[in-house]
Amino acid sequence: MTFSELLEISISTNLEFSEVILAQEMMETGRDPQKVKKALRKIMHVMLEEAEKNYGKEFNTLTNLTGNNGAKLSNAVPYMMSEFNHVATVVAISMGESNASMGRIVACPTAGSCGVMPGALYALKYIKKASDDELLKSFIVASGIGNVVAKRATLSGAAGGCQAEIGTATAMASSMITYYFSRDPVKVGNAAAISLKSLMGLVCDPVGGFVEVPCVKRNGSAVNVAIACAEMALAGIESVIPFDDVVNAMYNVGKSLPESLRETAIGGIAGTKSAQEIVEKIREKWDSKN
Amino acid sequence: MGLLEVSGPVMIGPSSSHTLGALKIARFVYKLMGIPQRVNFVLHGSFSMTYYGHGTDRALIAGVLGMKPDSFDVKDSYEIAKMYGLMYSFESGDLGDVHPNTVLIKAWKDDLYNEIEGSSIGGGAIKITKINGVECSLTGDFPAIVIVNKDKPGALKEILDCLSVNIANVYLRRINALEGIALTIIELDENVDDEVLRCLKRLDNVVELYFVKLEEGELL
Ligand code: SF4
Numbered sequence: 001m002t003f004s005e006l007l008e009i010s011i012s013t014n015l016e017f018s019e020v021i022l023a024q025e026m027m028e029t030g031r032d033p034q035k036v037k038k039a040l041r042k043i044m045h046v047m048l049e050e051a052e053k054n055y056g057k058e059f060n061t062l063t064n065l066t067g068n069n070g071a072k073l074s075n076a077v078p079y080m081m082s083e084f085n086h087v088a089t090v091v092a093i094s095m096g097e098s099n100a101s102m103g104r105i106v107a108c109p110t111a112g113s114c115g116v117m118p119g120a121l122y123a124l125k126y127i128k129k130a131s132d133d134e135l136l137k138s139f140i141v142a143s144g145i146g147n148v149v150a151k152r153a154t155l156s157g158a159a160g161g162c163q164a165e166i167g168t169a170t171a172m173a174s175s176m177i178t179y180y181f182s183r184d185p186v187k188v189g190n191a192a193a194i195s196l197k198s199l200m201g202l203v204c205d206p207v208g209g210f211v212e213v214p215c216v217k218r219n220g221s222a223v224n225v226a227i228a229c230a231e232m233a234l235a236g237i238e239s240v241i242p243f244d245d246v247v248n249a250m251y252n253v254g255k256s257l258p259e260s261l262r263e264t265a266i267g268g269i270a271g272t273k274s275a276q277e278i279v280e281k282i283r284e285k286w287d288s289k290n
Numbered sequence: 291m292g293l294l295e296v297s298g299p300v301m302i303g304p305s306s307s308h309t310l311g312a313l314k315i316a317r318f319v320y321k322l323m324g325i326p327q328r329v330n331f332v333l334h335g336s337f338s339m340t341y342y343g344h345g346t347d348r349a350l351i352a353g354v355l356g357m358k359p360d361s362f363d364v365k366d367s368y369e370i371a372k373m374y375g376l377m378y379s380f381e382s383g384d385l386g387d388v389h390p391n392t393v394l395i396k397a398w399k400d401d402l403y404n405e406i407e408g409s410s411i412g413g414g415a416i417k418i419t420k421i422n423g424v425e426c427s428l429t430g431d432f433p434a435i436v437i438v439n440k441d442k443p444g445a446l447k448e449i450l451d452c453l454s455v456n457i458a459n460v461y462l463r464r465i466n467a468l469e470g471i472a473l474t475i476i477e478l479d480e481n482v483d484d485e486v487l488r489c490l491k492r493l494d495n496v497v498e499l500y501f502v503k504l505e506e507g508e509l510l
Contacts (some may be wrong), residue, residue, distance in 0.1 A: 021293070027291040039294050046300050046360075062304065062343050099303030102345045102365040107414065110298045111306045117297075139297070146296040155296070156412055210343040211304040211334075286342050 001028065002244045003148050003189055010185050016186045020136040021144035039139070041132075044139045045123065047106050051122040054094045054103065061100035063282050065207065066216040070094030073220070084127045085224055090225040092119030096216035109155045109168050112211045115219030116169035117142065120177055120226055130180060141185075142176035145192045145243075151258045152244070153251035157204035158263040160254025166215075166222045167199035167250065171243075178233045190195035193239035193246045195229040200246075201253055203261035205268025208279035214269055299414065302364040307391055308337070308344030311410025313364065314430055316353025318418055319397050319406050320451075322436065323503045326397035328377040331353050335390035337410075338382035350393065351378055359414075388419065402498075424473045426461040429503070434477045437490065438465075438498035441472040445495040452489035455480050471497065480504075 001024060010020045022033035059067040070093040078086045092115035099105045105114040121139065124130040130138075146155070149168045154160040155198025171192040178184070178191035199222065207213040239246070260267030268274055301310045321328065331350050333341055341347055345365070352367035355374060363370055371378060385392050389409035397404050407420035418428040421436055428434055436454075439445050441464050450457070456479035463473045481504055490499055 011390045025293050031292065031294075036293055040297060043294070043298050043300060062345055102302055102304065102309070102348065104300065104360055104362060105303045106298060106300050107306055107310075110413070111301065111310070112304050114303065140293070143293040143297040147291075147293055150291050150296050158412065208343060282343070 001148065001151055003145070003192070003247075004244055006144065006148075007185055007189065011122065011159040012034045016137070017031055017179065017183070017188070018140035018144075021140055021147075022026055024144075025147075034116055040140055040143060041136050043106055043108070044136060046104070046109070047118040047121055050098065050104055050106075051091045053094065054137050056090050057094060057098075059097040059101040059103075061097060061212060062102065063100070063208065063212055065210070065212045065253070065278065066097050066100055070097050070215060084123045085227055087127055088119035088123040088223045088227060089220045092116055093124045093216055093220040095119070096219040099280060100210070100212045100216065109150070109172065110157070110165045112157060112162075112206075112215045113165040113169035113219060113222075115216070116166065116173045116223045116226060117176070119219070119223035120173035124177065124180055128180075131145045134180065134183045138176045141179040141188060144173040145175040145188070148243070149247055149250075152247050154254060157209070160251065161202060161257045161262055162204040163196070163199050163202040163250055164254055165204070166218055167196050169219075170199055170222045170226045170229075171195040173223060174229045174233070177227060177230035181230075181234055187233045189243045190237065190239045191230045191233035193241060193243040194232055194237070196243070196246045196250055197239065197241070198225050198229060200250055203257060203268045204263045205261060206263065206285070207270045207272040207275040208282060209263070209265040209270075213275075292336045300360040301414065302345075302349070302360060305344045306414035307410045307412055308346045309349045310359050310414040311391065311416050312337070312346045312393065313349040313353040313357070313359050314416045315393055315406070315408035315410065315413070315418065315490065316350045316395060317356065318408065318428075318430055318502065319354050319395050319404065320356040322396060322406070323399050323402055323404055324376055325376065326399040327375070328394040328398040329379075330348060331378070331380045332383040332385065332394040332396070333380060334383060334385040334388060334392040334394070337391050337393055347380060350395070351376070352374075354395070354397065367488045385464055389417075392419070421475055422465060422473055424461055424463040424465065426477075427459070428475070428477055432458060432477050432479065433481050433484070433504040434475060434502045435490070436500040436502065437474040437476070437496055439472055439474055439493075440495040441470045441498065444496055445472070446474065448493050448495060449474060449476075449490065450478075452486055452493070453478070453482065454486060455482055
């Protein structure tokens with residue numbers, strides 16, 4: 001299924017876009033749309049609950065390379081960020097840190113990228129006072145966007161680099177925000193395309209292989225990319241290259257990334273001298289514990 | 291893959307392959323035989339390299355204790371294992387030409403002993419690759435019946451005759467030629483009812499019977 005097919009169905013049937021996505025899901029998987037909707041609502045509630053619970057908290061993470069960044073940002077009065085961005089960023093970082101300390105997260109679309117969607121979702125709910133039903137529609141649209149990437153490319157950092165994980169999460173979050181404000185599937189496509197293009201080529205380079213550095217802060221910056229791209233799309237800016245083509249391009253870029261930049265902790269920042277020293281120290285600490 | 295797999299699952303972090311997948315493999319042991327008294331985990335490849343920083347150890351223990359992937363208890367599984375009196379040990383080992391994220395779990399409970407080998411193949415998906423030395427390929431997304439049976443002509447037919455549901459895959463191998471014992475693994479499309487299990491238990495050729503049930507909500 002391509003995004004342009006979804007768009008065509010929505011134009012020819014005049015159905016609300018989240019309904020189009022649920023109907024298409026039924027065609028592909030045979031799953032009852034009402035059940036899928038209910039399950040997605042549950043997932044969305046877990047996201048909001050965890051965002052609320054973990055907002056700006058300090059965490060004792062598995063490697064202690066992160067853990068207090070969400071707290072720092074939430075305690076700071078932003079110099080230039082809007083309240084919406086600030087809240088979204090705190091949540092995105094806090095969820096990344098909660099993940100790294102074995103908290104409960106939603107792998108939306110993956111564990112490493114688990115902060116971007118809740119960041120945008122929580123900001124919509126608490127800053128924009130979005131209702132549950134309106135949020136859910138936008139959340140379903142975001143899931144549909146993620147599904148297009150899953151079907152036509154990959155969501156795995158090991159296969160496609162971080163552009164596939166955090167890149168997809170960003171496209172999803174941007175679509176969610178855009179749909180919430182515009183109810184316009186065409187704008188959603190633009191937001192998704194512009195976001196994914198912004199993070200095209202992003203490599204997967206976790207220090208020591210652990211989902212902390214750069215993952216946690218990358219979630220924080222990515223949610224701002226999502227917001228900025230949504231703002232562009234809402235203003236009527238169009239992506240010259242349509243979303244489906246961007247997804248194909250992302251897939252091809254992922255395939256041409258060397259293995260050292262696909263979750264192997266060999267290249268990128270994981271390959272730096274400082275990263276290697278840090279990992280060395282962590283291992284020593286563990287060895288002395290055992 | 292569908293919307294729910296893209297926007298989910300709800301899980302305990304930090305890694306779908308090293309935490310969630312590990313838990314699911316270990317949970318297969320629990321589903322097979324309940325909580326064992328003693329377990330030994332042999333970690334292969336990337337599982338042995340980075341397990342501590344991904345909480346793989348806690349996820350494995352959580353799994354054999356029967357915890358679900360989104361249970362807040364996963365983080366505290368060491369303490370909870372103590373409450374159950376579960377004895378555990380970890381070692382690194384070379385399991386041969388297998389997926390980099392592979393674990394072999396040896397589990398003891400009363401006079402039962404089982405060995406389960408499984409791989410975490412990415413995105414939280416798993417494959418159970420060996421049960422008591424018999425190669426198989428179970429996804430854990432379907433129910434399965436594992437039978438230790440006498441290796442006699444007609445034994446398999448008797449077993450299959452008891453089953454009234456669709457059979458997805460059958461794996462079978464002699465595990466002890468001297469005693470004439472074989473292991474039969476049957477992956478099913480759907481859960482079976484008690485009548486089927488009673489039918490199987492009644493068979494003379496069936497020595498041990500395990501039913502790995504698919505729980506409500508595991509798919510949808
Ligand atoms: S760097 Fe790799 S492990 Fe970290 S979030 Fe990105 S894809 Fe996931």
